[in-house]
Amino acid sequence: MxxxxxxxxxxxxxxxxxxxxxxxxxxxxxxxxxxxxxxxxxxxxxxxxxxxxxxxxxxxxxxxxNCSDPYSKEKVIGNKIALEFLPMIEKLLEEDNSLENYIKIAIVGNILDFGALGLDFNPQEFILSNLDKNLAINQIDQFKEAISNHKDVLFLVDNTGEIVFDKLLIEKLIELGLNVTVALKEKPILNDACMEDAKSVGLDEIAKLTTIGTDSIGLIYDEASQEFKNLFDNSDFVIAKGLGNYEGLTETNLEGKDVFSLLCVKCSAVSKDIGIGERENILLKL
Structure with a gap:
């Protein structure tokens, strides 16, 4: 973008x-x-x-x-908030275990973003107000078609805390027969999830973990490691969480790929770029 x-x-x-x-x-x-x-x-x-x-x-x-991880405390807070909400989220999924509901829950997790929304917003209030919202852009049919057409998916995660909700969606994708590879940041930037953050919530127990090889905001293809570029180039199905990945992927060659962006629109710039209101939740095929 x-x-x-x-x-x-x-x-x-x-x-x-x-x-x-x-x-x-x-x-x-x-x-x-x-x-x-x-x-x-x-x-x-x-x-x-x-x-x-x-x-x-x-x-x-x-x-x-000389501070390698300025948002280290905020990352801990993000995980704490997500884990506090987890019993409520699991109850909602027991009542409605549709794929669409898992997607909505994962997108609600994208609210845990201290970079886009600042340090003073109330994430608990924001999460509660979003749980019952419908997706403003909902390309679930294309998403289901991609699941039926592919065996493997590359899942680009975004923030710490959010990955607690991502894990639920990843487990659902595995249940539907997909092999999931989760891509994280190599080093800290903002409150983005790194390898140790993913392991702390057990993502390594259900999926293969890798990194993009750098600490960019979202995916900047040219800055990624050659190992990750090879993985991305050979991935025909990609799920990308959050604003940074949306920003980066819209600058990347996606020809021949099924790429889906799952996010809460948290700023006016992305709102304008997509053509949707702020604070809306979307499942968009790029």
């Missing part, structure tokens, strides 16, 4: 939050924000890729504050 004008203020808001999490050194933060302003002045153009710019900014913050 190319940047929209409102991506600029969002980059600065995210940068401030990440710096506040990473360091208390005010002088360092002033120097860092100067560097970020300079970077955006040189690179913020209409044809710029939104998640490429965001990835550079967060890497600058991690490197210059």
């Amino acid at each position: 190319k940047v929209y004008y409102e991506c600029g203020p969002c980059f600065i808001r995210q940068a401030k939050e990440a710096m506040d999490l990473a360091t208390d050194d005010n002088e360092l933060k002033i120097n860092l924000i100067e560097d970020i302003f300079d970077f955006l002045a040189d690179n913020y153009t209409q044809n710029a890729s939104s998640n490429k710019l965001g990835s550079v900014i967060h890497r600058m913050i991690k490197e210059k504050t």
Whole structure:
């Protein structure tokens, strides 16, 4: 996805939050924000890729504050919130165990995003308000057709916490006969899930785990490891969670693939890009 004008203020808001999490050194933060302003002045153009710019900014913050995981506490909070909701979610799935309901639950999990929504939003309230919502874009028929046409699926996860709900959908996909490979971040960025986060909720017990080989926001194909590129190139069925993966995949050659984006539309830029209202939940074939 190319940047929209409102991506600029969002980059600065995210940068401030990440710096506040990473360091208390005010002088360092002033120097860092100067560097970020300079970077955006040189690179913020209409044809710029939104998640490429965001990835550079967060890497600058991690490197210059010497904090490899600024969102480490938020990741723990995300898992805690998801696990608190799990009994309620499992009860809902007992009442309606349709594939569509598993998809809706996985998308509701995408709300656990401290990068897109900031540090001050109330995730519990947001989750509860979304549990009964219908999908604003619902391409479930195409999704079911892809399941019937493929034996393997590559599942690109997004955030820690969210992966608790993803696990439920992955178990459903396995029940339907699919072999699932889950792709995670190689190193921390924002509150995105890494290998240790996936293992902490038992994803390694049900699916094959791999990484994209880097710490980009979403998937930036050119930055991924050669091992992951080979896997992606040979994957005809891909499920991608979240805004970052949507942003990256819309910049990637998807010819000949069945690729589905599962997300909650959490910003006006993605809302404009898709043509759907903010805070809507969607299952979209890219």
